[in-house]
Amino acid sequence: MLRQMLLSRRVTAPSFLGKKTGVRRYVNTAAGSGGRRQNQRTATSVLPTTQRKSSGSSSPALMLSTSAAGDVRDTVIIGSGPAGYTAALYTARAQMKPLMIAGFQHGGQLQLTSDVENFPGYAEAVSGPDLMEDLRKQAERFGTEMMYRDVTSVDLSRRPFRVSVRKREFFAKSIIIATGAEAIWLGAEGEEQVKGRGVSTCATCDGAFYEGKEVVVVGGGDSAMEEALFLTKFASKVTIVHRRDGFRSSRIMLERVKDNPKIHLKLHRTVKKWVSEGGDLSGAELEDPRGQDAVELLPCSGAFLAIGHKPMTKFLHSISSSSGGGPAEAKESSSSSVVELDEDGFVVHKQHTMTSVEGVFACGDVVDRRYRQAISAAGMGCQAAIDCERWLAEEEGGGA
Numbered sequence: 001m002l003r004q005m006l007l008s009r010r011v012t013a014p015s016f017l018g019k020k021t022g023v024r025r026y027v028n029t030a031a032g033s034g035g036r037r038q039n040q041r042t043a044t045s046v047l048p049t050t051q052r053k054s055s056g057s058s059s060p061a062l063m064l065s066t067s068a069a070g071d072v073r074d075t076v077i078i079g080s081g082p083a084g085y086t087a088a089l090y091t092a093r094a095q096m097k098p099l100m101i102a103g104f105q106h107g108g109q110l111q112l113t114s115d116v117e118n119f120p121g122y123a124e125a126v127s128g129p130d131l132m133e134d135l136r137k138q139a140e141r142f143g144t145e146m147m148y149r150d151v152t153s154v155d156l157s158r159r160p161f162r163v164s165v166r167k168r169e170f171f172a173k174s175i176i177i178a179t180g181a182e183a184i185w186l187g188a189e190g191e192e193q194v195k196g197r198g199v200s201t202c203a204t205c206d207g208a209f210y211e212g213k214e215v216v217v218v219g220g221g222d223s224a225m226e227e228a229l230f231l232t233k234f235a236s237k238v239t240i241v242h243r244r245d246g247f248r249s250s251r252i253m254l255e256r257v258k259d260n261p262k263i264h265l266k267l268h269r270t271v272k273k274w275v276s277e278g279g280d281l282s283g284a285e286l287e288d289p290r291g292q293d294a295v296e297l298l299p300c301s302g303a304f305l306a307i308g309h310k311p312m313t314k315f316l317h318s319i320s321s322s323s324g325g326g327p328a329e330a331k332e333s334s335s336s337s338v339v340e341l342d343e344d345g346f347v348v349h350k351q352h353t354m355t356s357v358e359g360v361f362a363c364g365d366v367v368d369r370r371y372r373q374a375i376s377a378a379g380m381g382c383q384a385a386i387d388c389e390r391w392l393a394e395e396e397g398g399g400a
């Protein structure tokens with residue numbers, strides 16, 4: 001029923017719904033979403049009042065109270081997860097009047113989850129959308145301007161930098177990138193139905209729901225080993241399913257896994273199909289990718305995919321459609337105009353939170369391949385804002 005409601009509202013991603021059964025529930029509404037999820041409430045409750053109340057012919061989401069083309073912003077923040085909102089809060093309080101280009105799916109990954117129990121400051125669990133709403137309000141209270149669109153490209157070869165949202169262009173002395181990363185899903189048969197109904201991409205977030213249950217971890221790198229070891233705190237049995245017999249993980253992690261009596265290895269196996277009962281995950285059909293042996297059924301209540309994350313950096317590769325016009329003080333930048341990424345596409349910090357492009361900072365999951373938590377993203381958002389403010393003060397001769 002609810003699924004139908006969501007479909008009819010064209011919500012493009014699945015959502016978590018409650019934890020009463022001990023299993024987080026997503027309602028999946030889009031195939032191949034790549035894991036970006038939206039809570040059912042997102043569509044209304046998180047929509048800012050400015051967006052809800054506005055009317056008129058132009059897109060309400062593009063309405064900004066004070067921006068005009070040609071204004072040069074002290075900073076433009078791209079992305080509105082915990083990292084972006086925290087960077088906005090700090091830069092706004094530093095009187096930098098930030099413009100946040102929040103993204104079409106604003107609010108970030110926590111929009112997709114029901115209860116968050118590990119964000120400091122909330123004695124009771126808080127729903128992901130409510131937490132993000134609090135962060136947004138706090139950032140707006142100090143003057144952050146919001147725009148609910150995706151950045152399509154940036155031109156970092158000149159100062160001020162140019163940030164494009166389709167045909168609209170904004171100018172900025174500095175930029176803070178906070179666009180997050182999305183988990184890579186397997187794409188196995190039946191996966192869309194069990195996302196959030198047993199299949200998860202975050203053991204730290206969801207592991208505690210599997211007390212005394214049998215779970216599966218898919219992957220062969222350090223993340224998979226870490227997730228498996230963490231899950232032994234709750235699960236009665238953890239099976240690592242890996243498509244080869246060689247591991248990318250470090251030897252020490254592999255040894256720890258092998259020494260743990262709760263962890264079992266299923267090598268040369270891939271998940272062909274997720275099996276469910278009453279809508280919740282009940283098992284995984286495994287096959288040998290070498291084409292040998294029959295398919296086997298591995299019963300499990302939970303499954304954790306640890307096969308990587310994809311940082312959201314596409315806009316950094318797009319060629320800006322900038323016409324070359326712009327503010328009079330525009331000049332060629334002397335530093336690199338390319339934000340350096342690592343081999344998996346994560347933004348690389350060069351000096352504190354500054355990227356390879358002077359004046360461009362990055363924070364949160366788009367940088368972080370290790371912690372990937374809301375509080376670590378928020379913490380890095382604070383760092384990026386302080387670094388940005390100090391850099392700008394020095395650039396403009398005022399000192400920090």
Ligand SMILES: Cc1cc2nc3c(=O)[nH]c(=O)nc-3n(C[C@H](O)[C@H](O)[C@H](O)COP(=O)(O)OP(=O)(O)OC[C@H]3O[C@@H](n4cnc5c(N)ncnc54)[C@H](O)[C@@H]3O)c2cc1C
Nearest residue numbers: 079081082083103108109151180205364365372373374377
């Ligand atoms: C289902 C789920 C449950 C989780 N539960 C927990 C939990 O309980 N506790 C916890 O600490 N962590 C949890 N996490 C992890 C946590 O959500 C992330 O670590 C955190 O949200 C990362 O914050 P971020 O600001 O770096 O990025 P994100 O939250 O990913 O936000 C990035 C934002 O940038 C926007 N964006 C992307 N591209 C563009 C663009 N081109 N232009 C403009 N905007 C753009 C996106 O739309 C998004 O709004 C969970 C994650 C998931 C997926």
